[in-house]
Amino acid sequence: MDIQEGKQKFIESWGKMASDWGINRTMAQVHALLLIAPEPLTADEVMEGLSISRGNSNMNLRALMDWGLVHKQLKAGERKEYFYAEKDMWTVVRQIIVHRKKKELEPMLKVLDEVANIEPNCPESESFCNVVKDIRMLSSKANQTLDTLIKADSNWFANIFLRMVR
Template sequence: MQLEEAKNKFIQSWGTLGTHWGINRTMAQILALLLVSDKPLSANDIMAQLNISMGNTNMNIRALMDWSLVYKELVPGERKDFYIAEKDVWKVTSRIVEHRKRKELEPMIRILEDLQNVEGEGESVEEFKEVVNQIHLFAVKSDATLEKILIADRNNFFNILMKLVLK
């Protein structure tokens, strides 16, 4: 397998994976392209290499910057903006996890808490509260665990992983 072929394979696979992670295909592909690029790329380079439109490129680069997965890099003597990817796997992962925690888990916890306010007394109300309560408990524990993991630095994280795996 030649380098170019390998890079393309990586970009394609990463794109597919991304769609399962709250990231759309193009956004994931841009990230992948920048991850395996040895130099910063301009919006134009990205457009050309992935065969996508200007607007699509721009929108997704900005989303990636918003997620802190891609940074602008100024290239002296160049007027265009150039971009590089965050290459630290742990940072990439933790930023994605953080986003999803904020956008999915935390809103769900708020809703579950709200649902505890259901009125009435009968058995069916109790059963409902019980189900909601179980899920809430679980969600809160998961949230706290993620929080703990996220504030740890990479080394800490690998230590935790190792403890779990070797246990």
């Protein structure tokens, strides 16, 4: 396999995986393109590299900056903006966790807290309360665990992995 084919495959596969996870496929492809680029790219190069429109390129670059996965770089004497991806994979994982936890886990926890006040006084409400209680416990544990992960450094992270597979 040559380098061009490899890049192609990687970008495609990264996009596929992301879309399975509810992330815009193009956003992930822009991310992949920047991840494997040796130098920062301009919005035009991203457009070109993925055959997408200027608007699409711009929007996804901004989304990636929102997620903290891509940064802007200005070159002295140039008007164009350059973009490069965060390449430390532990930081990438951390940023994704931070973002998704805030947007997805926390709202769910809030709803669970709200509905947890219901009185269990019939088979219907008893069944409901049991399930809510269990999910609430699990989610809040997950939430705490993710907080620990976010604060942890990459060595600690590697350690947990090692401990778990041993």
